[in-house]
Amino acid sequence: MQYRNFGKTGEKVSVLGFGCMRLPTRSDDTIDERLTETMLKYAIDHGVNYIDTAYPYHKGESENVVGRVLEGEYRKKVHLVTKSPVFRIKSSDEFDSILDEQLRKLRTDHIDMYLLHNLNGRLWKKVKQLHLLDHLVAAKKAGKVRHIGFSMHDNFDVYKEIVDGFPDCEFSMIQLNYYDEELQAGIQGLKYGAEKGLGMAIMEPLRGGFLANPPKEITQIFQEAASKKSCVEWAFDYLWNKPEVSLLLSGMGSMQMVGENIESAQRSAVGMLSPVDTSTIQRVQKRFGQYDIIPCTGCNYCIPCPMNVAIPKIFEIYNQLKMGIADVEKARKMYRSIYIGFGTVASECFDCFRCERHCPQKIRIAGELKKVREILEVQQ
Numbered sequence: 612m613q614y615r616n617f618g619k620t621g622e623k624v625s626v627l628g629f630g631c632m633r634l635p636t637r638s639d640d641t642i643d644e645r646l647t648e649t650m651l652k653y654a655i656d657h658g659v660n661y662i663d664t665a666y667p668y669h670k671g672e673s674e675n676v677v678g679r680v681l682e683g684e685y686r687k688k689v690h691l692v693t694k695s696p697v698f699r700i701k702s703s704d705e706f707d708s709i710l711d712e713q714l715r716k717l718r719t720d721h722i723d724m725y726l727l728h729n730l731n732g733r734l735w736k737k738v739k740q741l742h743l744l745d746h747l748v749a750a751k752k753a754g755k756v757r758h759i760g761f762s763m764h765d766n767f768d769v770y771k772e773i774v775d776g777f778p779d780c781e782f783s784m785i786q787l788n789y790y791d792e793e794l795q796a797g798i799q800g801l802k803y804g805a806e807k808g809l810g811m812a813i814m815e816p817l818r819g820g821f822l823a824n825p826p827k828e829i830t831q832i833f834q835e836a837a838s839k840k841s842c843v844e845w846a847f848d849y850l851w852n853k854p855e856v857s858l859l860l861s862g863m864g865s866m867q868m869v870g871e872n873i874e875s876a877q878r879s880a881v882g883m884l885s886p887v888d889t890s891t892i893q894r895v896q897k898r899f900g901q902y903d904i905i906p907c908t909g910c911n912y913c914i915p916c917p918m919n920v921a922i923p924k925i926f927e928i929y930n931q932l933k934m935g936i937a938d939v940e941k942a943r944k945m946y947r948s949i950y951i952g953f954g955t956v957a958s959e960c961f962d963c964f965r966c967e968r969h970c971p972q973k974i975r976i977a978g979e980l981k982k983v984r985e986i987l988e989v990q991q
């Protein structure tokens with residue numbers, strides 16, 4: 612395994628972190644704990660030392676499972692990472708009580724890395740109003756958490772505001788991949804955070820799995836490249852190539868993924884991409900830029916909508932059509948199945964614009980839904 616410095620924390624972290632938001636599940640949607648244990652222990656035995664969970668993952672069960680699996684010797688081998696669910700906290704007392712609950716669930720007396728989860732401009736105001744930074748620092752002084760930071764899904768200006776307004780911050784987690792260089796904090800945020808001495812953890816290296824199975828034109832460019840790598844490896848190497856990146860998180864859901872990702876991580880290095888490799892990625896970025904898609908990341912911040920419109924799912928189907936992953940017939944079939952489990956379709960939107968206030972990508976959601984409706988919502 613390769614290790615990198617994790618900014619002001621002074622810790623060494625494995626370049627591959629184990630994200631526990633997409634653990635293997637059974638048919639009833641509960642976590643397959645036995646398989647999770649095998650995967651986590653295999654990863655730790657092969658050098659992964661950053662285990663990342665969060666309060667809401669798997670409807671609150673991820674922390675319980677991670678706590679049970681790591682209890683004992685394995686706990687001592689890792690940096691255990693979890694996050695304060697700022698979005699649901701209503702008072703500073705609740706911040707403290709949730710942290711105590713997390714310690715109980717994780718069966719530990721301290722959390723190694725504790726983040727304020729998924730900040731954006733609105734939640735950063737809440738952090739200040741409720742004086743949550745004081746509580747975070749107090750938790751560190753009390754030894755309940757060892758290092759403190761934040762994760763976020765907002766633009767660079769908000770990222771900078773948080774970094775500048777959080778002097779005790781030691782690390783941050785941002786979304787970055789070769790497809791989303793300019794999105795949210797982006798490359799600018801990566802460089803700014805690193806300059807400020809923060810450890811930089813990267814989430815969504817595969818954009819929720821999308822870059823593992825990109826459109827066929829993209830796969831073809833990679834296949835024709837001089838370096839023979841899988842689409843996943845191209846996406847990971849793009850990040851590991853950068854000196855500012857401390858680690859990337861992969862939400863691993865199978866033993867195969869764990870094995871392949873560890874092999875990739877073992878040969879990772881800063882500056883690993885040749886000029887030819889870089890130009891391959893640039894070709895791919897250019898090709899992606901030619902698709903007329905809606906820049907939705909599936910972050911879900913826009914829902915629930917009062918009419919239960921399944922906004923991210925609708926945009927995902929539309930984008931699959933635009934990128935040739937699905938043809939019109941398949942896209943319409945997927946669109947009709949939205950009613951089974953996802954919500955309602957675009958024609959239910961009544962232009963209240965509530966969703967648009969929450970979209971970090973500033974998508975004009977109501978207008979885009981009309982566009983989607985014309986193509987996908989056909990009378991039977």
Ligand code: SF4
Nearest residue numbers: 916960961963964966
């Ligand atoms: S604008 Fe449409 S999609 Fe957005 S919240 Fe209102 S009804 Fe829902």
Ligand code: SF4
Nearest residue numbers: 907908910911913970
């Ligand atoms: S429309 Fe915006 S808020 Fe909603 S899922 Fe997509 S990116 Fe997120």
